[in-house]
Amino acid sequence: MTAKTSREGRILYNTRFECWEIWDAYSRPAVVQCGESFEMKVGDAFLPCRIELDSDWVVYFHSTRFHLHPSVSYWIRV
Template identity: 35%
Template sequence: MTKIHEIRFQADTKRWNVYDEEEMLYPLRCGDAILIQVGKHFLPSNLELDTDWFVKFGDSKFWLHRHTKYCVRPLF
């Protein structure tokens, strides 16, 4: 099973980064695939950028709050 990481927004770069505890592993780019935790489940999604960052689940979009940390399992 893939390890659970967090994504956090970095204000100075205006990007979401993947973290393993306090160590920044890598930045995410528009279109990157991730499994994001919703409730107790990890759902496949893509990180996208419009006027702000959001995740896309099929035809549904959910904007990410810049001050929130999200649990993810990277797909790459």
């Protein structure tokens, strides 16, 4: 059995297209879609989460909602 390979990168907000993009994990930026799951770095740990668009962009960690700030980049693992 082979281990799943993960890539680390960042999500950054693209103000021109009003969407979040994954940078550094792939050869070029990838748009993040609603409902997409990945792991976000919180402190020293990567926690599984899902991104959604409400009135603002949010990620859900189990039952906890976290609002994303467009001027901040977040470390993720995909």
